[in-house]
Amino acid sequence: MTVETKLPYDKQYIESFSSDRKEPEWMKELRLHALEKADQLEMPKPDKTNITRWNFTKFRHDYIPGEKIASMNELPELLQEYFDQDNIPENLLIQRNQSVAYSTLSEELKEKGVIFTDIFTALEQHGDLVKKYFMTDAVSVDQNRLTALHAALVNSGAFIYVPKNVEIEVPLQIVFWHEDPSAALFNHVIVVADENSKLTVVENYLSSASEEETVANIVEEVFAHDNAKISFGAVDHLSSKTTTYLNRRGVAYENATIDWALGQMNDGNTVSENITHLIGNGSSSNANAVTVGRGKQIQNFTANIVQHGKGSDGFILQRGVMLEGATTIFNAIGKIEHGAIKANSEQESRLLMLSPNARGDANPILLIEENDVTAGHAASVGRVDPIQMYYLMSRGLPKDDAERLVIHGFLAPVVTQLPIESVKKQLTQVIERKVY
Amino acid sequence: MAGSVLEIKNLHVSIEDKEILKGVDLTIKGGEFHAIMGPNGTGKSTLASAIMGHPKYEVTEGSITLNGEDVLEMEVDERARAGLFLAMQYPSEISGVTTSDFLRSAINARRGEGNEIPLMKFIKELDKDLDYLEIDKSMATRYLNEGFSGGEKKRNEILQLMQLKPDIAILDEIDSGLDIDALKVVSKGINKMRSEEFGCLIITHYQRLLNYITPDFVHVMMQGRIVKSGGPELAKRLEAEGYEWLKEELGIKDETVEQNA
Numbered sequence: 264m265t266v267e268t269k270l271p272y273d274k275q276y277i278e279s280f281s282s283d284r285k286e287p288e289w290m291k292e293l294r295l296h297a298l299e300k301a302d303q304l305e306m307p308k309p310d311k312t313n314i315t316r317w318n319f320t321k322f323r324h325d326y327i328p329g330e331k332i333a334s335m336n337e338l339p340e341l342l343q344e345y346f347d348q349d350n351i352p353e354n355l356l357i358q359r360n361q362s363v364a365y366s367t368l369s370e371e372l373k374e375k376g377v378i379f380t381d382i383f384t385a386l387e388q389h390g391d392l393v394k395k396y397f398m399t400d401a402v403s404v405d406q407n408r409l410t411a412l413h414a415a416l417v418n419s420g421a422f423i424y425v426p427k428n429v430e431i432e433v434p435l436q437i438v439f440w441h442e443d444p445s446a447a448l449f450n451h452v453i454v455v456a457d458e459n460s461k462l463t464v465v466e467n468y469l470s471s472a473s474e475e476e477t478v479a480n481i482v483e484e485v486f487a488h489d490n491a492k493i494s495f496g497a498v499d500h501l502s503s504k505t506t507t508y509l510n511r512r513g514v515a516y517e518n519a520t521i522d523w524a525l526g527q528m529n530d531g532n533t534v535s536e537n538i539t540h541l542i543g544n545g546s547s548s549n550a551n552a553v554t555v556g557r558g559k560q561i562q563n564f565t566a567n568i569v570q571h572g573k574g575s576d577g578f579i580l581q582r583g584v585m586l587e588g589a590t591t592i593f594n595a596i597g598k599i600e601h602g603a604i605k606a607n608s609e610q611e612s613r614l615l616m617l618s619p620n621a622r623g624d625a626n627p628i629l630l631i632e633e634n635d636v637t638a639g640h641a642a643s644v645g646r647v648d649p650i651q652m653y654y655l656m657s658r659g660l661p662k663d664d665a666e667r668l669v670i671h672g673f674l675a676p677v678v679t680q681l682p683i684e685s686v687k688k689q690l691t692q693v694i695e696r697k698v699y
Numbered sequence: 700m701a702g703s704v705l706e707i708k709n710l711h712v713s714i715e716d717k718e719i720l721k722g723v724d725l726t727i728k729g730g731e732f733h734a735i736m737g738p739n740g741t742g743k744s745t746l747a748s749a750i751m752g753h754p755k756y757e758v759t760e761g762s763i764t765l766n767g768e769d770v771l772e773m774e775v776d777e778r779a780r781a782g783l784f785l786a787m788q789y790p791s792e793i794s795g796v797t798t799s800d801f802l803r804s805a806i807n808a809r810r811g812e813g814n815e816i817p818l819m820k821f822i823k824e825l826d827k828d829l830d831y832l833e834i835d836k837s838m839a840t841r842y843l844n845e846g847f848s849g850g851e852k853k854r855n856e857i858l859q860l861m862q863l864k865p866d867i868a869i870l871d872e873i874d875s876g877l878d879i880d881a882l883k884v885v886s887k888g889i890n891k892m893r894s895e896e897f898g899c900l901i902i903t904h905y906q907r908l909l910n911y912i913t914p915d916f917v918h919v920m921m922q923g924r925i926v927k928s929g930g931p932e933l934a935k936r937l938e939a940e941g942y943e944w945l946k947e948e949l950g951i952k953d954e955t956v957e958q959n960a
């Protein structure tokens with residue numbers, strides 16, 4: 264197969280797509296500029312994975328609105344396990360294909376000025392705010408061909424803004440349901456926590472089963488202003504026919520915190536980057552991530568914390584399990600910039616291989632340009648300890664059950680970090696299903 | 700039904716092509732408590748490991764049966780479900796798996812699909828045994844053996860014994876590293892198991908434990924064989940006089956498996 268180099272959508276298409284959505288002029292221009300860039304820029308080159316033969320540019324971009332969900336009591340079957348019927352979230356956005364199928368936000372949060380909406384409504388109603396954050400200080404349009412393509416073709420997404428001094432204890436939950444693969448998913452998420460605010464957000468990506476090849480090109484930009492705290496959880500579970508490029512980017516200012524808990528459970532080939540810039544002094548980030556690879560799936564994950572602020576604290580923890588013929592690369596990058604005195608950068612990446620055909624690599628990188636700092640790293644690629652298996656089986660557990668316990672245990676340090684109980688349970692189920 | 704019968708005949712076991720056990724014969728029946736004593740390096744743990752099916756130990760000759768069924772044909776988990784239990788000298792640490800999740804899985808594996816233990820019943824029985832063994836309730840939610848002290852690991856093994864209720868248990872140096880209070884508690888747990896349905900093989904190189912658990916039979920192991928058997932008085936004599944008289948009586952110079960008589 265030769266990879267298409269010509270882009271599938273032209274200037275005219277983008278212009279009318281933007282007009283149809285009544286987007287502000289700046290957005291249309293940004294899209295058109297990005298389209299031009301997409302023609303010139305190089306593809307991303309993830310460390311240790313060759314993606315030159317992956318399909319990122321052949322897809323359809325039809326606009327397919329999803330059916331509304333009238334009530335949480337009448338959830339489509341696929342979504343049922345994502346919620347606990349006795350405990351429906353107060354603040355919830357369900358996106359189905361390219362439109363909102365369901366959304367609620369508590370009166371209390373509305374009154375406090377919290378914005379929690381889809382990206383198009385945000386562009387319409389809070390254009391200036393979106394403009395300030397849309398591919399400016401986090402992910403840039405011209406980072407590579409795929410980010411440019413993303414900007415040109417964004418067709419769904421969400422926008423969250425928490426005003427100054429507002430602390431939200433209950434989580435905001437978003438479900439991105441890629442129901443119909445004939446439209447590629449160009450999803451854009453912006454989360455902004457203004458000064459002294461606090462927020463927990465959890466998102467789910469899922470696809471309906473389909474044999475059709477499709478593409479997900481996702482950019483998420485998360486901003487924690489001075490003294491803000493964001494706890495960000497995710498469970499990605501896109502189908503085996505979806506080729507995914509995913510950028511999750513955080514920017515933390517003075518004394519701000521962004522904690523990530525990511526369940527990276529896609530079934531298809533995936534390149535996923537999670538980069539956090541600790542700009543402010545005293546800022547911090549815990550980047551926790553798990554993955555399970557299965558089949559012939561190839562996945563490349565980069566967790567990168569870039570520390571500019573004095574006394575900033577970055578901790579990367581990645582755990583992955585590989586089954587069958589899966590390939591998984593964990594790149595962990597701790598970077599301390601010049602001047603970031605007393606910064607601390609720690610990282611741990613561990614892969615567990617359950618099959619002789621699985622392949623994987625944990626690639627620890629420390630880039631330190633300041634003397635007065637502390638840093639540490641640990642990385643390993645290993646197999647299940649036969650003595651552990653013997654111990655568990657000696658209590659009557661069949662081999663499969665014993666293995667399953669070891670796997671859950673291995674992933675537990677990250678899974679237990681997920682901020683919503685129902686999502687934690689759901690991630691556990693996804694792991695369970697992927698393991699057997 | 701009366702208890703089970705574990706029958707070991709002429710058992711030879713090698714590890715990495717080195718013969719450790721050189722013909723062990725032993726029969727344990729429900730209702731009986733046996734003790735195997737012997738200095739370090741005489742093959743006691745090897746016997747326990749071979750019975751349970753440790754992957755490193757190879758049985759080269761002889762047989763092990765449980766109620767007439769060939770144990771050596773069974774996988775490790777099948778042996779457990781058939782009624783065997785081994786409290787290990789060095790229990791593994793299982794990170795990320797809580798003691799209670801593990802125990803429930805193990806109990807359910809024995810009970811079989813469709814017959815799982817109701818959650819409330821499980822919690823109640825676990826609480827009862829934790830209390831009985833004077834174990835802090837928090838152990839149930841700690842990861843299995845991870846960061847446990849030596850004593851905590853031993854108590855946890857006995858907790859598992861009480862929860863899983865096997866027909867035949869082998870306890871390998873369950874007393875090692877225990878202070879006297881812990882020893883009493885652990886013994887209390889083991890004694891509680893006593894019934895016509897339960898047989899036990901206690902491996903120790905100190906007589907100390909046998910002050911709290913009275914065995915019906917005492918065996919001494921040297922050079923990979925049982926070299927002497929008797930009643931509780933044999934343990935007492937070993938406590939008082941050590942192993943020298945026995946070595947002399949049997950003409951053994953080096954009691955470890957390294958040498959043959």
Ligand SMILES: Nc1ncnc2c1ncn2[C@@H]1O[C@H](COP(=O)(O)OP(=O)(O)O)[C@@H](O)[C@H]1O
Pocket residue numbers: 714715719737738739740741742743744745746755955956
């Ligand atoms: N894992 C092992 N690898 C190699 N040799 C072993 C191993 N385990 C035991 N042995 C050998 O078997 C002998 C008996 O060991 P063991 O059964 O543990 O004795 P005991 O429990 O009576 O102290 C030891 O002296 C040692 O030489």
Ligand SMILES: [Mg+2]
Pocket residue numbers: 743744745788871872
């Ligand atoms: Mg031993």
